Amino acid sequence: MAVKFQDKYLNGFVKPEEFDHVSREVELCHDILHQKSGAGNDFLGWLNLPFDYDKEEFARIKKAAEKIRNDSEVLVVIGIGGSYLGARAAIEFLGSPYYNNLDSNKLKIYFVGNNISGSYLNQILALCKDKEMSVNVISKSGTTTESAIAFRVFKELMEEKYGKEGAKERIYATTDKARGTLKNLSTAEGYETFVIPDDVGGRFSVLTAVGLLPIAAAGYDIDKLMLGAQKACTDFAAPGADNDCYRYAAARNILYRKGKTTEIMACYEPSWQMMNEWYKQLYGESEGKDQKGIFPASVIFSTDLHSMGQFIQDGNRNLFETVVSFKNAGEDYFVKADENNFDGLNFLADQPMSEINKKAMQGTILAHVSGGVPNIVLEADAMDEENLGYIIYFFEKACAISGYMLGVNPFNQPGVEDYKVNMFALLGKPGYEEHREELLKKLGE
Numbered sequence: 001m002a003v004k005f006q007d008k009y010l011n012g013f014v015k016p017e018e019f020d021h022v023s024r025e026v027e028l029c030h031d032i033l034h035q036k037s038g039a040g041n042d043f044l045g046w047l048n049l050p051f052d053y054d055k056e057e058f059a060r061i062k063k064a065a066e067k068i069r070n071d072s073e074v075l076v077v078i079g080i081g082g083s084y085l086g087a088r089a090a091i092e093f094l095g096s097p098y099y100n101n102l103d104s105n106k107l108k109i110y111f112v113g114n115n116i117s118g119s120y121l122n123q124i125l126a127l128c129k130d131k132e133m134s135v136n137v138i139s140k141s142g143t144t145t146e147s148a149i150a151f152r153v154f155k156e157l158m159e160e161k162y163g164k165e166g167a168k169e170r171i172y173a174t175t176d177k178a179r180g181t182l183k184n185l186s187t188a189e190g191y192e193t194f195v196i197p198d199d200v201g202g203r204f205s206v207l208t209a210v211g212l213l214p215i216a217a218a219g220y221d222i223d224k225l226m227l228g229a230q231k232a233c234t235d236f237a238a239p240g241a242d243n244d245c246y247r248y249a250a251a252r253n254i255l256y257r258k259g260k261t262t263e264i265m266a267c268y269e270p271s272w273q274m275m276n277e278w279y280k281q282l283y284g285e286s287e288g289k290d291q292k293g294i295f296p297a298s299v300i301f302s303t304d305l306h307s308m309g310q311f312i313q314d315g316n317r318n319l320f321e322t323v324v325s326f327k328n329a330g331e332d333y334f335v336k337a338d339e340n341n342f343d344g345l346n347f348l349a350d351q352p353m354s355e356i357n358k359k360a361m362q363g364t365i366l367a368h369v370s371g372g373v374p375n376i377v378l379e380a381d382a383m384d385e386e387n388l389g390y391i392i393y394f395f396e397k398a399c400a401i402s403g404y405m406l407g408v409n410p411f412n413q414p415g416v417e418d419y420k421v422n423m424f425a426l427l428g429k430p431g432y433e434e435h436r437e438e439l440l441k442k443l444g445e
């Protein structure tokens, strides 16, 4: 298990000694992170989480997951942002967008409360019709509008289906340990609850019950997931030239300081798609503040070579790419020979798709580098639970170091409140009357 940082495609963009120049800075960031003396130091619960987690709760998560797998055909997971992305990313990474659990014919997992679309909600409701189901509602605050609306809908559905008593056996709430609307409601209704620790922010919470319950319900091995995270926690515990997590954080900042203000996360496996979304939240919300930050973008190749390839090759040169590759991406497929070679593809006969994909990757990296886009390669071993735990921790820790190098507090998100205030005012929420008038004037209504 490993994530190896490769810098050979930074040649011509970053000199080896530039890593030496920032090494002291990296060490300082490491120190303030581990001594808990930096900005956001009350949100560092994720740092030792792979070892310091609630073992009693972990056992309850596995039990609840088993019950869900035994008594349900559908699991509806309600949550948004950090209370959504990690679980979905992990489940689809271990399976695929179409195969989101180990026994795909049995338990279907649907994610709701991550948007405000009525038609999306109706479609999921239709998929739940006549199905045995469970609900996992996830919200630290318990007041997030998107997830609260969805929970209202699914609470009603569950009570219609199973009655109040039956519903409470099938609704699982993941929330604050003591406070908040969802915690209070769960206590009143008697739902089984799981905890989002106070010192773990949403985007760093995938290895808490937030991610673990849906991942376990999907049939994946959360013991192995935690083992992988433990290994990464140990491997990246100290600064040094062999700490690939810190080298990645350093490379991002070296490139940023040269005007490479957009990072494109690229992967050649479609199962990585939601991991891209998870990465974008992790880095976007952690670094994009005080008018600074690397803009996190993403692509899945070769798919997006047919859409974004032109821009990356030839557009604005403010980009660098980080390519996540896997030594073993799972079961292979071998191209067959065709007697008539009608499509001229017999030169690929008997080749595994993994090899063709690898050549596409190598060819693309060389082309993009020639086009002026520095490439970082992060090579992981396999697409399984242990490697996923390792990868998650790698990106979380690199994000913390990178954010400190950038000079921001990587653990807050003051900017996400502004839209909510406007939305509440426009919706006529009590207490927002004055602000509503100002906004209506601006809208000309």
Ligand code: PA5
Residues within 6 Å of the ligand: 080, 081, 082, 083, 138, 139, 140, 141, 142, 143, 144, 147, 201, 202, 203, 204, 285, 413
């Ligand atoms: O990272 C974050 O803090 C956010 O993305 C939150 O997770 C998101 O807004 C959901 O919040 P909550 O869990 O309180 O419903």
